[in-house]
Amino acid sequence: MNGLALTSLTLSHFRSHKRVALTCDARPVAIYGANGAGKTNLLEAVSLLSPGRGLRRAGPDDLTRRPEALGWKVKGVLHSLHQMHELETGAEAGQSRQVRIDDKSAAQIALGRVGRMVWLVPSMDRLWIEGTDGRRRFLDRATLSFLPHHAEAALTYEKAMRERNRLLKDMVRDAHWYVALEKQIAEAGAEITRNRQYAIAQLMAGQAMAETAFPRAELRLTNANPIEGEGDAEILREALQDSRPRDLAAGRTLVGPHRADMAAVFTGKGMPAKDCSTGEQKALLISVILANARAVGRDFGAPPIILLDEVAAHLDAGRRAALYDEICALGAQAWMTGTGPELFEELGDRAQYIEVSEVDGASVAEQRTSP
Structure with a gap:
């Protein structure tokens, strides 16, 4: 076999x-x-x-x-x-x-x-219209199917982010407390962004690999607070440092890949997925899952x-x-x-x-x- x-x-x-x-x-x-x-x-x-x-x-x-x-x-x-x-x-x-x-x-x-494994469950039917958390999880699951080490970067990022957010909530202003954490967040965060960008490129390639009865989706990585060059650790570290005053006021970190989103457009209609009919949204979702499977098959050697x-x-x-x-x-x-x-x-x-x-x-x- x-x-x-x-x-x-x-x-x-x-x-x-x-x-x-x-x-x-x-x-x-x-x-x-x-x-x-x-x-x-x-x-x-x-x-x-x-x-x-x-x-x-x-x-x-x-x-x-x-x-x-x-x-x-x-x-x-x-x-x-x-x-x-x-x-x-x-x-x-x-x-x-x-x-x-x-x-x-x-x-x-x-x-x-x-x-490798991919899945589609009924709770994902609202993927295109729900909050960003669901789409990030979906994208990270797809990313894991290509890059299993993505999980390590995500765990490192989440742990360091929790510690930074705790400092922010406690209104700690001494910069020395933040330096090492922000370096760790930046290194893991830059890797997460690069991994997600790679996964989206693979999903797009997977859709182009075959004629299909399901519509194609144009996918791209977006961010609520975009940073040009977020895939570079030093750029992300500087952005975290510069954002400290705003983050202290908000009590949480406002920049980084935890603010990312995956935007989708129904290619055939030029319409955002969130504005499509329920049936079209489901078909787009199936299309992305099939594209994921095709791309993993090429990347891993088996679907x-x-x-x-x-x-x-x-x-x-x-x-x-x-x-x-x-x-x-x-x-x-x-x-x-x-x-x-x-x-x-x-x-x-x-x-x-x-x-x-x-x-x-x-x-x-x-x-x-x-x-």
């Missing part, structure tokens, strides 16, 4: 699932069942085999099955570029999440080095695992078939959920199927040969 695919997924006391053991091949995985049966929980489990907090951004204690609260575990066998890796993540009750790769303890970032939660429910039959055709043409293993098997009829034998139901208060996942 020369692509990227999970061939085994095992869950223990995860969300609504007491125990799940699935064996898969590299084809897309179609998961169907009633609302509340536990379909999205399977996708969330898969997402935790990548760096970060997963597609719901939940804390470790939120993932354990109730009422037992024994802790939880997710294991998977990942085939990646002719190599096989055993991945495991989980947390004992009240403890922090741990990661193991090939039976050795590892940092979360290491999961991004052996595999990422794609997680699509309830994506088919908002597409007509033509667009749904086009989406499935593009996923199959990419050669990506996409894990997709829907309320009924009819939503996956266009896939036929190009996919493998899992039915999720609730039995005696627990989710049950059963593999099927057809929808």
Whole structure:
């Protein structure tokens, strides 16, 4: 197997699932069942085999099955570029999440080095019209799919920024307290900006790589308080220093990549994504996710695992078939959920199927040969 695919997924006391053991091949995985049966929980489990907090951004204690609260575990066998890796993540009750790769303890970032993952969930449907936080998270997730070390820069930046903001709130005016912090913020922040610019360039290239049934989006990185040359650490450091009086008055840092945004324009209409119809906004979002997958495939050597939660429910039959055709043409293993098997009829034998139901208060996942 020369692509990227999970061939085994095992869950223990995860969300609504007491125990799940699935064996898969590299084809897309179609998961169907009633609302509340536990379909999205399977996708969330898969997402935790990548760096970060997963597609719901939940804390470790939120993932354990109730009422037992024994802790939880997710294991998977990942085939990646002719190599096989055993991945495991989980947390004992009240403890922090741990990661193991090939039976050795590892940092979360290491999961991004052996595999890549992108996802689209219903909460992202408002991406183009919600606040900037959601778009930054979306862009940073895309950036991680290309540059796993982006997570380290983000953590360094956030930690130093919290310390600087604490000084500002305490009205500390002595410059000596700020010098080292601002240097650290500037170095990490400049790297974050460069990484995001690289990711946007890759997303744009990914859209240009194929003819698609989904519209293209013109993407660019913006900032509420723009700094020319923000990707240069010294320029950002000077901007932080110059901004101290304003920051003291505001009680927070007003310049830097934490103020960034991702602007999008529907290329075919020259219209900002926020002004498009709901259907056009969804189509643009799918276009960007597919572009992300194409670009990662070129960059990493294999397309990422794609997680699509309830994506088919908002597409007509033509667009749904086009989406499935593009996923199959990419050669990506996409894990997709829907309320009924009819939503996956266009896939036929190009996919493998899992039915999720609730039995005696627990989710049950059963593999099927057809929808």
